[in-house]
Amino acid sequence: MIKEEKSVCKTYGEMDIGSFTTELGARIRNVKIAYERIGPKDAPVIFVCHALTGNQYAVGDEEQPGWWSGLIGKGKHIDTTKWQVITMNVLGGCNGSTGPLSEDGDGNKYGVKFPFISVRDIVNSHYSALKRLGIRNVHAIIGGSLGGMQVLEWGILYPNFAKLLLPLATSPYLSDFGIAYNTIARFAITNDPNWNEGNYEGNPTIGLSIARMIGMISYRSSEQFNARFTREIREGWGNNHQESSYQIESYLKYQGEKFINRFDANSYLYLLKAMDHHDIGRKRNGWRKALATIKANIVAISYKGDIIYPSNVLNEVGKICQHNSQTAKHYEIDTIFGHDGFLVEFEKWGHLIEEELNGIH
Incomplete structure (x- = not known):
């Protein structure tokens, strides 16, 4: 259309x-x-x-x-x-x-x-x-x-x-440094139980969100993260391991959650492989x-x-x-x-x- x-x-x-x-x-x-x-x-x-x-x-x-x-x-x-x-x-x-x-x-x-x-x-x-x-x-x-x-x-x-x-x-x-980041992202997706060897009905949300968080870290500089978040406390510290104590944690989780609603995990994997092969x-x-x-x-x-x-x-x-x-x-x-x-x-x-x-x- x-x-x-x-x-x-x-x-x-x-x-x-x-x-x-x-x-x-x-x-x-x-x-x-x-x-x-x-x-x-x-x-x-x-x-x-x-x-x-x-x-x-x-x-x-x-x-x-x-x-x-x-x-x-x-x-x-x-x-x-x-x-x-x-x-x-x-x-x-x-x-x-x-x-x-x-x-x-x-x-x-x-x-x-x-x-x-x-x-x-x-x-x-x-x-x-x-x-x-x-x-x-x-x-x-x-x-x-x-x-x-x-x-x-x-x-x-x-x-x-x-x-x-x-x-x-x-x-x-x-x-090789770039391939290393892609390797971790790929590992996160393909080891999500919901990936099901690529035959999933809905996105493998955990693996894909982790892959996105990894990407977000590589896309920005340490100076930008430090200047933006300044160790800002969000939920407090020491209550449980799932808490988002710092604002940077909340930001990365949000980016991962947002990404799974707009991108397909298999497409992500194929494009990572294309980038790895780029020469x-x-x-x-x-x-x-x-x-x-x-x-x-x-x-x-x-x-x-x-x-x-x-x-x-x-x-x-x-x-x-x-x-x-x-x-x-x-x-x-x-x-x-x-x-x-x-x-x-x-x-x-x-x-x-x-x-x-x-x-x-």
């Missing part, structure tokens, strides 16, 4: 791209990719790639603002009166694109029978969907975290598709040589205190790409929000995006 709001030139829909074959050779039938499209239809396209628990609603609406509504919209840093912005839910996701919750063609949900997918599979499926929308090239591709992984793959898989690449809070490969140098003689194939201008942004994707890695990406593309830059944003810096404090870095978008012709 397609919903159109002509006053804001906004479209929500699902694009049927037919059968899709993964990197591992698995064939997925009747693949659908859900999307949000906003802005003048004849304007240059900015393609947005979302992070692990994101979705296609980057802009959203007045009732439910999107996860990047502070960056994208009328009169904002990515101005939707000037640019046409398209965001797609990832393959393997749980917000309309084909994933574990989808039917497998025989009337059953895929569940853990869904094929393993890679970041390259996500990019290839989105390329097919964009072609179906009549998009043959874009002005820029932007995304953070898992979205940034996609941005880098876009530049390698389709070197002539975009003029500008904007990878944020990401890396050309996921480090732009895989089968390309290493990530440095892979970067050499990028033709687009590239502007990378990292965030101080990001423990998963430290700034020095993206800084090296920028240096390597300076020898290959027309323009290659790296900015580090001073923030206490760590990895989540790409979702907040747009006043600190949104102008950089705006300037780079306007500077490329």
Whole structure:
């Protein structure tokens, strides 16, 4: 179903791209990719790639603002009166694109029978969907975290598709440290009795909420947690082991409980595996040589205190790409929000995006 709001030139829909074959050779039938499209239809396209628990609603609406509504919209840093912005839910996701919750063609949900997918599979499926929308090239591709992984793959898989690449809070490969966090999250979900080898009827709430709490710790810096919560007492101390003595405990539990109502555990597992497998140098003689194939201008942004994707890695990406593309830059944003810096404090870095978008012709 397609919903159109002509006053804001906004479209929500699902694009049927037919059968899709993964990197591992698995064939997925009747693949659908859900999307949000906003802005003048004849304007240059900015393609947005979302992070692990994101979705296609980057802009959203007045009732439910999107996860990047502070960056994208009328009169904002990515101005939707000037640019046409398209965001797609990832393959393997749980917000309309084909994933574990989808039917497998025989009337059953895929569940853990869904094929393993890679970041390259996500990019290839989105390329097919964009072609179906009549998009043959874009002005820029932007995304953070898992979205940034996609941005880098876009530049390698389709070197002539975009003029500008904007990878944020990401890396050309996921480090062992990053895989370690994903391992704990995966262990929490798969060892929840309600996971039932992936054949659950309702989310395995304990495991998925623990996984989310683990993620929340890795997304922020210690400075941000300490400054926000300041060891504030909530329920008192020493009554029982289930008490939330401190405000930070209550916050993490709340984040876990909220998450189980909006995200599917199997989708989370599949996307964690895709992130673990992310390495732009895989089968390309290493990530440095892979970067050499990028033709687009590239502007990378990292965030101080990001423990998963430290700034020095993206800084090296920028240096390597300076020898290959027309323009290659790296900015580090001073923030206490760590990895989540790409979702907040747009006043600190949104102008950089705006300037780079306007500077490329």
